């Protein structure tokens with residue numbers, strides 16, 4: 294369930310090149326993506342909030358983040374992202390969506406009011422699971438507020454990620 298090495302590197306490069314300072318991960322599993330994004334946020338002087346609904350996975354990912362010495366940069370919160378997102382304060386300039394595929398549009402809608410102009414939104418598994426996330430892909434491709442590209446950074450799972458810039 295972890296993101297691939299190539300995709301994790303793409304996340305790092307996107308955070309580093311956009312100089313993102315406040316990130317959000319929706320769906321953490323064991324923390325592989327969180328650790329890689331944490332490395333990038335440590336470089337930009339930013340921070341990452343990673344939300345995981347499963348308590349055992351949240352605990353494991355928190356321990357893995359601590360082992361990677363990234364606990365000052367990455368905060369793992371155990372919660373249902375759909376319940377927590379509307380309650381989070383402040384704005385975000387980087388979002389990685391990687392939880393229940395059919396809920397991608399709901400995650401985006403919940404976080405949209407908190408996106409800064411120029412924010413980067415990345416969604417995983419958009420090639421293999423395209424049918425389950427048609428609503429999300431149609432929305433993000435058709436909205437004049439986003440520019441979107443689908444990238445395949447790794448052949449490991451034959452999948453890819455959408456990368457969008459929120460223009461305003």
Ligand SMILES: C[S@@+](CC[C@H](N)C(=O)[O-])C[C@H]1O[C@@H](n2cnc3c(N)ncnc32)[C@H](O)[C@@H]1O
Nearest residue numbers: 295296320321322325326345346373374391392
């Ligand atoms: C594909 S894995 C995440 C992989 C991780 N992003 C990485 O880079 O390694 C999806 C995770 O989303 C979690 N999840 C599912 N629904 C969720 C929700 N509503 N809120 C938060 N996490 C959720 C699952 O428990 C699972 O651990």
